[in-house]
Amino acid sequence: MSAFTDGLMADRTVFVAGGTSGINLGIAKRFGELAARVAVLGRNPEKAKAAADSIGAGALGLSADVRDYAATREAMEQVVAELGPLDVVVSGAAGNFLAPAAQMSANAFRTVIDIDLNGTFNVFRGCYDLLRRPGASLIAITAGQAVNAIPLQAHACAAKAGINQLVRVLAMEWGPEVRVNGISPGPISGTEGMARLAPDHDAREAYYARIPMRRWGEIEEVAEAAVFLCSSSATYVSGTILDVDGGSQLGDASRGTAAKGLA
Structure with missing residues (x-):
């Protein structure tokens, strides 16, 4: 139940950039349910239109x-022309894959940096003079790789760490009229990401065991x-990365529980 x-x-x-699927589309839909005027951006025109249609009448798919x-x-200029100044901008476009650094091409590494980190800068820099002031709120969708080194994720770890720092710098530079925060989903x-990382029952169960909330x-x-x-309720919150991860960032909750009879 929502509060x-x-x-x-x-x-x-x-x-919402990257708002044609997954978490970002879910965010766009929720704002639409709460009566916002919503626009989503994606690379594929057909997916963008379908996403806008799923949000409801008046939503734009670009x-x-x-x-x-x-x-x-x-x-973004088109959105402002049709819907008015931007109150909320979410940057969530991302790319990822599993690859050992020693076998990853420079182009593959650069692609993830370009989509995730450079893309976030492009979205936030591009909207700067299109925002309604005061009160505009920017959100970057980041990930736990920003603070936790994970094998096979050199590109994503570097990109997400950059996003976190970008959020903090922009919060300093653009306050007090614009708030900038990040959300780090678990x-x-x-x-699509979890479908790749845990494609079967055993893999899903292993993930559940490591998360403090066990789901x-x-x-x-998100x-x-x-x-x-x-x-x-968050008018004094800026420069923050909000973990929405069931406690995942705390570490592996399965360690030691079996020996203590808690598993």
Whole structure:
């Protein structure tokens, strides 16, 4: 059950980059349910239109690659022209795959940096003079790789660490009129990433055992966190990375539990 009242985001314009699927689409839908004017951006025009249709009447679906600053900026200008100044901007476009660093090409590494880190900068820099002031709220979708070194994830770890620091710097430079925060989701059901990392029952059970809350999160739980960060309940929150991960960042909760009879 949500703590937020119907119509909470009425008269606000929300732009979600990478908002055509997964967590980002879930965030866009939640803002739409709360009466916001919503626009989503993705590389595929058909997916962008389908995502907008799933959000509801009046939602915009635009296509651009966040690696292309000019195209991203043009899309945001269109949103402002049709829906008004931007109140909330979410940057969530991402790319990832498993690969050992010694076998990863320079191009593969650069691709993830370009989508995740450079894409986040392009979205936030591109929207800067299109924001409603005061009160605009920016959210970057990051990940636990930003603070935890993970084998086969050199590219993602580097990109997400950069995003976290970008959030903090922009919060310092753009306050007090613009708040900038990040959300770091843990394992989330119904996402492409978890389908790849835990494709069968045994793999899923192994993940559950390591998470303090003993379950994966839901897309809706991440969306609720995004609404909170953009609500009047978080007006003194800026430069923060909010972990929505069931305690995953605390470490492996399965260690030692069997010996103590707690498993």
